[in-house]
Amino acid sequence: MRTNRTFVLGAALLALVVSACTPGEGDSPAASAGGESQAADLPSLTIGSAGFWESAVVAEIYAQALEDAGFTVERDFELGARDVTHPALVAGEIDLMPEYIGGYLAVTYSGEPTPDIDESLTALRTELEADGLVAFEPTPGTDADGFAVRQETADELGLATMSDLAEAAGDLTWGVAQECAENPNCGPGLERVYGIDFASLDVETLAACSTAIAEALNADNIDVAQVCTTQPEIAGFNLVLLEDDQGLAPAQNLVPVVRQEVVDEAGDVLEATLNDVSALLTTEELTNLGAAVILNGESYEDAASQWLEDNGL
Amino acid sequence: MVAATGGNVIEFLAEVGAWFADPATWSGRDGIPVRLWEHLWISGVSLAGSVAIGLPLGLAIGHTGRGAGAVVAIANIGRAVPSLGLMGLAFLLLLPLGLGVGPLPTIVALIALGIPPIVVNAYAGLREVDRDLVEAARGMGMREREVLGRVEVPIAMPVILAGVRTTAVQIVATATLAAAIGGGTLGQLIYIGFNVGDQVRIFGAALIVAALSIGTELGFAWIQRAATAPGLRGRAYVPMEPAQVGRGGGAATPP
Numbered sequence: 001m002r003t004n005r006t007f008v009l010g011a012a013l014l015a016l017v018v019s020a021c022t023p024g025e026g027d028s029p030a031a032s033a034g035g036e037s038q039a040a041d042l043p044s045l046t047i048g049s050a051g052f053w054e055s056a057v058v059a060e061i062y063a064q065a066l067e068d069a070g071f072t073v074e075r076d077f078e079l080g081a082r083d084v085t086h087p088a089l090v091a092g093e094i095d096l097m098p099e100y101i102g103g104y105l106a107v108t109y110s111g112e113p114t115p116d117i118d119e120s121l122t123a124l125r126t127e128l129e130a131d132g133l134v135a136f137e138p139t140p141g142t143d144a145d146g147f148a149v150r151q152e153t154a155d156e157l158g159l160a161t162m163s164d165l166a167e168a169a170g171d172l173t174w175g176v177a178q179e180c181a182e183n184p185n186c187g188p189g190l191e192r193v194y195g196i197d198f199a200s201l202d203v204e205t206l207a208a209c210s211t212a213i214a215e216a217l218n219a220d221n222i223d224v225a226q227v228c229t230t231q232p233e234i235a236g237f238n239l240v241l242l243e244d245d246q247g248l249a250p251a252q253n254l255v256p257v258v259r260q261e262v263v264d265e266a267g268d269v270l271e272a273t274l275n276d277v278s279a280l281l282t283t284e285e286l287t288n289l290g291a292a293v294i295l296n297g298e299s300y301e302d303a304a305s306q307w308l309e310d311n312g313l
Numbered sequence: 314m315v316a317a318t319g320g321n322v323i324e325f326l327a328e329v330g331a332w333f334a335d336p337a338t339w340s341g342r343d344g345i346p347v348r349l350w351e352h353l354w355i356s357g358v359s360l361a362g363s364v365a366i367g368l369p370l371g372l373a374i375g376h377t378g379r380g381a382g383a384v385v386a387i388a389n390i391g392r393a394v395p396s397l398g399l400m401g402l403a404f405l406l407l408l409p410l411g412l413g414v415g416p417l418p419t420i421v422a423l424i425a426l427g428i429p430p431i432v433v434n435a436y437a438g439l440r441e442v443d444r445d446l447v448e449a450a451r452g453m454g455m456r457e458r459e460v461l462g463r464v465e466v467p468i469a470m471p472v473i474l475a476g477v478r479t480t481a482v483q484i485v486a487t488a489t490l491a492a493a494i495g496g497g498t499l500g501q502l503i504y505i506g507f508n509v510g511d512q513v514r515i516f517g518a519a520l521i522v523a524a525l526s527i528g529t530e531l532g533f534a535w536i537q538r539a540a541t542a543p544g545l546r547g548r549a550y551v552p553m554e555p556a557q558v559g560r561g562g563g564a565a566t567p568p
Contacts, residue, residue: 083510107510175414178492178501179508181343203342204414205504206495212404216495219408 043265044072048085048094051078052209053300054143054230057289058098060304061277062256065313069273071266077300082108090131095262101138102250104257106184113250120251134263135255136274139281144249145185145208146229147242153223154240161245165224166194174201175222177208185249186226193248211294214239230283232290254281280311328513329520338517343501349521351416352498356485359420363427363480368473370428371435375469376461384436391429396487399425404494419496423488427480434476438469471541478533486526499525 045066049059056077063073076094079085086108088094101120102113109127113120117138125135149159149172157168180186180203187198206213208226214233217225227234227241229249234241256274263270285307292303332338339345374380403418412418442465450464466473492500499522506514 177508178504182509204495206414215408216414219413221408221411221413
């Protein structure tokens with residue numbers, strides 16, 4: 001009896017130790033899908049992503065495109081927010097991050113992005129250079145903070161743009177992120193651009209761009225919700241995204257941000273492959289990808305490979 | 314982004330001090346006074362709710378001695394249920410009623426989370442009362458309610474109050490999560506700090522929550538001592554695991 005128990009305990013302990021010591025695999029099966037012929041010349045790289053669906057799907061698309069081009073790709077997705085992903089990128093723990101021009105410039109570099117994409121991208125590139133990072137060509141698609149209402153509300157009050165919303169602002173319950181009062185794209189921005197007196201609004205706070213805030217809007221707990229413009233729940237709940245007619249949102253196109261060392265090693269193939277992919281990521285494509293992974297529950301791998309197939313890449 | 318400087322703890326603490334000294338920290342919808350008050354009243358209401366439900370339940374089970382299995386189950390479920398998950402669930406359930414945003418889901422979740430320690434301790438405290446005293450009281454002609462109120466509860470008071478104390482501290486600390494579901498409280502400052510990368514604010518707000526929790530613990534410890542009959546004051550109770558509850562005694566320890 002005692003020997004048996006000891007043996008079982010010992011075996012269990014051994015199994016535990018062995019499993020703990022096994023290095024973690026990437027999120028997806030081993031990357032050997034693409035052509036092998038150039039693999040010897042091209043460096044392997046690690047692609048990271050932030051903790052939400054859009055970052056992960058775009059990162060997966062870049063990953064598969066680069067694998068098809070002959071790179072060996074490791075995936076380190078859903079690392080967290082910028083305060084995790086940016087240091088990881090600078091330190092070389094990851095080599096490539098899909099980032100948003102405006103958000104990256106404002107949050108990480110305390111810059112002041114504008115709706116003008118060239119201006120914002122130039123400013124971002126200057127900052128990135130100091131950190132040994134390069135941003136390639138931006139996507140035509142953007143994902144910015146926006147505000148949505150229910151269809152009934154839009155019909156009742158005749159709301160199509162943010163300027164329309166500004167007139168009715170005081171009569172509605174707003175759902176915004178906890179930090180909205182301090183976020184230049186939110187509270188202060190609404191005042192500056194649309195003349196909305198944010199401090200006097202009836203406000204509830206929930207995470208912006210979340211399913212929770214969309215559900216609260218849909219269930220009539222709030223009348224306006226701070227959403228992301230490609231958020232799948234907009235279509236899913238038949239919400240109305242109000243047009244940013246006065247240009248509150250900064251340029252929020254995506255760019256692949258890569259470490260300079262990797263760019264030097266990899267040559268033109270890296271840039272060309274990424275730019276080819278980016279050129280086809282329109283806002284509509286991003287929104288459709290969102291619908292696929294969030295509303296239809298597809299995996300990032302499937303959605304990405306389907307998208308690459310559909311777009312002839 | 315405001316980041317804490319490398320390893321310089323002194324500098325960071327100085328920044329935290331500066332944050333506390335800044336008048337802006339004490340003003341507005343997300344200033345300390347508004348959110349602190351919110352934290353306190355939500356905690357108070359939730360504690361009252363937990364006691365209102367848990368105490369009668371625990372006393373009933375403890376007095377009759379029947380339902381020990383239920384107490385163990387309640388205790389174990391209470392320890393296993395994740396607080397944030399329960400709040401999220403309450404949020405989703407109350408959304409269709411138009412009550413999803415605001416303090417209600419938080420209060421509902423906190424009451425639910427607060428019930429187990431009160432039930433377990435009330436039960437355990439009553440079970441520890443010397444059976445001879447209970448029999449003597451019955452022999453004297455006391456009705457069951459009198460036995461409970463005049464003999465059992467006064468003797469079990471320190472243990473019962475220890476349960477209330479555990480729940481109070483748990484509620485005060487957990488109320489912080491309300492900010493995730495639109496419930497505000499001091500957690501709001503932590504969430505804002507996290508979202509804008511202001512670690513000074515996160516630390517400062519967390520410090521206040523910690524102080525509140527400790528203050529609650531000490532405050533209720535004082536109440537517990539004050540409410541214990543003088544003859545019983547010297548007596549120490551031995552905290553035991555809920556698994557031992559069925560065998561005649563056990564008290565939930567404060568976390």
